[in-house]
Amino acid sequence: MxxxxxxxxxxxxxxxxxxxxxxxxxxxxxxxxxxxxxxxxxxxxxxxxxxxxxxxxxxxxxxxxxxxxxxxxxxxxxxxxxxxxxxxxxxxxxxxxxxxxxxxxxxxxxxxxxxxxxxxxxxxxxxxxxxxxxxxxxxxxxxxxxxxxxxxxxxxxxxxxxxxxxxxxxxxxxxxxxxxxxxxxxxxxxxxxxxxxxxxxxxxxxxxxxxxxxxxxxxxxxxxxxxxxxxxxxxxxxxxxxxxxxxxxxxxxxxxxxxxxxxxxxxQGATSKMSASDESSAIFCTDSQKQIRDKVNRYAYSGGRETVEEHREKGGDLATDISYQWLRFFLHDDAELARIGDEYSSGRMLSGEIKAELVKCLVPLVAQHQQARALVTDDVVKTFMTPRPLVGASAES
Missing domain, CATH: 3.40.50.620 (HUPs)
Incomplete structure (x- = not known):
C-alpha cells in the first residue's frame, strides 16, 4: 500500500x-x-x-x-x-x-x-x-x-x-x-x-x-x-x-x-519545540550545573496551581508540567517516575520540588556527556568520518 x-x-x-x-x-x-x-x-x-x-x-x-x-x-x-x-x-x-x-x-x-x-x-x-x-x-x-x-x-x-x-x-x-x-x-x-x-x-x-x-x-x-x-x-x-x-x-x-x-x-511548554537559536528554550550539552538549575527554575513551565493551598487541594497537571514531561524522557527508573508523578499530581509535591527532581536527573546526565565529549579528539572524529568497511555489513553482491 x-x-x-x-x-x-x-x-x-x-x-x-x-x-x-x-x-x-x-x-x-x-x-x-x-x-x-x-x-x-x-x-x-x-x-x-x-x-x-x-x-x-x-x-x-x-x-x-x-x-x-x-x-x-x-x-x-x-x-x-x-x-x-x-x-x-x-x-x-x-x-x-x-x-x-x-x-x-x-x-x-x-x-x-x-x-x-x-x-x-x-x-x-x-x-x-x-x-x-x-x-x-x-x-x-x-x-x-x-x-x-x-x-x-x-x-x-x-x-x-x-x-x-x-x-x-x-x-x-x-x-x-x-x-x-x-x-x-x-x-x-x-x-x-x-x-x-x-x-x-x-x-x-x-x-x-x-x-x-x-x-x-x-x-x-x-x-x-x-x-x-x-x-x-x-x-x-x-x-x-x-x-x-x-x-x-x-x-x-x-x-x-x-x-x-x-x-x-x-x-516554555509542551506545545513548543526546543530551538538551538533560543538559549532559554533548551538545556545545552555545554551548560554548567548552575545554568541547568537556573534554566529549570526560571523557564520550565509549571503544571502547578496558582497558590500552595490550591495545589495541595487539586494537585499538579502532569500533562502540562515540563519538569514531569522531561523526567519521562530522562528518568529511566519506572518506579521512581511513578512515585514523582503520584506525589505531584496529588499535591503532596510542589512545583519547586519537582523542578529539583529534574535538576537532580539532568546534572549527572550532562556532566557524563561532557566527560565523554572531552575524550573525542580530532583523530577520533577523522576515523568515524573516513569511508571504510564496517563490522556487520555484507558487501557481497
Missing part, C-alpha cells in the same frame, strides 16, 4: 513539517494523516521476542509511537539477514541541546540491539541553504557536532559519520536517480516550497533520501541493493521519507523503514 501524501494540519494552529513544529499536536491524528502505523503492544512484544532485548524506555512510554515497516525489519533480523541504521543531524549550532540527543541515544540502543552498521548524515549543505550561515561555517559545525554524537557511545567499528559536503560524490548517482523520479510539483506539494525558494531547497530532499539505499555506501555494502534500512527520527522528518518510499520501488530499491518519536518540548 502506498504511503499517504503529505499531511495538512489537523487544525489551523498546528504545523508539523521538517522546519516548523507548532500547536497542540494530536499524535493519533498525525498517524492517520501521515499514513504511518502505531507502535502497538503486539509489535513491541515481537520486538522483544525477536531481539531478545527489553524494549527501550522510550518505546514502553510511547515516546517512540509510530512506525513504517518495523515488522519487516524484525522478520529480516529473525532470518539472520543484514540491515543498517540511518539517522542524521543538521549542524547549525556550536553545541547540541538535550532534544538533539534523543535520536542519537535511541539509535545507540538500536545499534546495540541489532549489532549492525550505522550511517549518520551531517547535512551541512542543508543548513547553508536554509540558514544565514557561511558554507565553511556549516562544514566546521558538522565536525564539532560529530564530537557530541560520538560522545553518545557509538561503536566505531560499526559507525560511519559523513558530511554531505565531503561525501556527496559517492551518493550522487543515487541522488540524481531520485531527482529524476520526483517531479517539481511533487516536491512543492510534499514540502510546501514556493517560487521564492532557492533551487537548492528543491533539490535537497533527494540528498536526504539517498542514504536510505545501501548502494550509496559502496565501501560498506558494495553493490548490494537488498539490505534494508531502519531510520529512527522525529515525526517531522517523515515527509522526506514518504517521498523516498514512493520512489524506491521504481528505482529497484527497498523502502526504508522508520521509527517515529514524539517531540521533545521546550522549557
Amino acid at each position: 502506498a504511503d499517504a501524501p503529505a499531511a495538512e494540519p489537523a487544525e489551523e494552529d498546528v504545523i508539523v513539517d521538517p522546519w516548523t513544529v507548532s500547536g497542540n499536536i494530536n499524535y493519533d491524528k498525525l498517524i492517520e494523516q501521515f499514513g504511518s502505523q502505531p507502535l502497538t503492544p503486539a509489535l513491541i512484544e515481537k520486538f522483544e521476542r525477536v531481539t531478545g532485548r527489553t524494549a527501550h524506555t522510550w518505546i514502553r512510554r510511547g515516546i517512540f509511537f509510530s512506525h513504517r515497516d518495523l515488522d519487516a525489519i524484525l522478520d529480516n533480523h529473525a532470518a539472520g539477514k543484514p540491515m543498517y541504521l540511518y539517522t542524521g543531524r543538521g549542524p547549525s549550532s556550536e553545541s547540541l541541546h538535550l532534544g538533539h540527543l534523543i535520536p542519537f541515544h535511541f539509535t545507540k540502543y538500536l545499534q546495540d540491539v541489532f549489532r549492525c552498521p550505522l550511517v549518520i548524515q551531517m547535512t551541512d549543505d542543508e543548513k547553508f541553504l536554509w540558514k544565514d550561515l557561511q558554507l565553511d561555517e556549516c562544514h566546521r559545525l558538522a565536525a564539532e557536532n560529530a564530537k557530541d554524537i560520538i560522545a553518545c557511545g557509538f561503536d566505531i567499528t560499526r559507525t560511519f559519520i559523513f558530511s554531505d559536503l565531503d561525501y556527496i560524490g559517492s551518493m550522487y548517482p543515487n541522488i540524481v536517480r531520485i531527482q529524476k523520479a520526483v517531479t517539481y510539483n511533487q516536491v512543492r506539494g510534499i514540502f510546501g516550497f514556493d517560487d521564492s525558494c532557492n533551487i537548492g531547497k528543491h533539490a535537497f530532499p533527494a540528498v536526504q533520501a539517498a542514504p536510505s539505499f545501501p548502494s550509496s555506501f559502496p565501501h560498506i555494502f558494495g553493490t548490494r541493493v537488498d539490505i534494508p534500512c531502519l531510520i529512527p527520527c522525529a515525526i517531522d522528518q517523515d515527509p522526506y521519507f514518504r517521498m523516498t518510499r514512493d520512489v524506491a520501488p521504481r528505482l529497484g530499491f527497498l523502502k526504508p523503514a522508520l521509527l517515529h518519536s514524539k517531540f521533545f518540548p521546550a522549557l
Whole structure:
C-alpha cells in the first residue's frame, strides 16, 4: 500500500513539517494523516521476542509511537539477514541541546540491539541553504557536532559519520536517480516550497533520501541493493521519507523503514519545540550545573496551581508540567517516575520540588556527556568520518 501524501494540519494552529513544529499536536491524528502505523503492544512484544532485548524506555512510554515497516525489519533480523541504521543531524549550532540527543541515544540502543552498521548524515549543505550561515561555517559545525554524537557511545567499528559536503560524490548517482523520479510539483506539494525558494531547497530532499539505499555506501555494502534500512527520527522528518518510499520501488530499491518519536518540548511548554537559536528554550550539552538549575527554575513551565493551598487541594497537571514531561524522557527508573508523578499530581509535591527532581536527573546526565565529549579528539572524529568497511555489513553482491 502506498504511503499517504503529505499531511495538512489537523487544525489551523498546528504545523508539523521538517522546519516548523507548532500547536497542540494530536499524535493519533498525525498517524492517520501521515499514513504511518502505531507502535502497538503486539509489535513491541515481537520486538522483544525477536531481539531478545527489553524494549527501550522510550518505546514502553510511547515516546517512540509510530512506525513504517518495523515488522519487516524484525522478520529480516529473525532470518539472520543484514540491515543498517540511518539517522542524521543538521549542524547549525556550536553545541547540541538535550532534544538533539534523543535520536542519537535511541539509535545507540538500536545499534546495540541489532549489532549492525550505522550511517549518520551531517547535512551541512542543508543548513547553508536554509540558514544565514557561511558554507565553511556549516562544514566546521558538522565536525564539532560529530564530537557530541560520538560522545553518545557509538561503536566505531560499526559507525560511519559523513558530511554531505565531503561525501556527496559517492551518493550522487543515487541522488540524481531520485531527482529524476520526483517531479517539481511533487516536491512543492510534499514540502510546501514556493517560487521564492532557492533551487537548492528543491533539490535537497533527494540528498536526504539517498542514504536510505545501501548502494550509496559502496565501501560498506558494495553493490548490494537488498539490505534494508531502519531510520529512527522525529515525526517531522517523515515527509522526506514518504517521498523516498514512493520512489524506491521504481528505482529497484527497498523502502526504508522508520521509527517515529514524539517531540521533545521546550522549557516554555509542551506545545513548543526546543530551538538551538533560543538559549532559554533548551538545556545545552555545554551548560554548567548552575545554568541547568537556573534554566529549570526560571523557564520550565509549571503544571502547578496558582497558590500552595490550591495545589495541595487539586494537585499538579502532569500533562502540562515540563519538569514531569522531561523526567519521562530522562528518568529511566519506572518506579521512581511513578512515585514523582503520584506525589505531584496529588499535591503532596510542589512545583519547586519537582523542578529539583529534574535538576537532580539532568546534572549527572550532562556532566557524563561532557566527560565523554572531552575524550573525542580530532583523530577520533577523522576515523568515524573516513569511508571504510564496517563490522556487520555484507558487501557481497
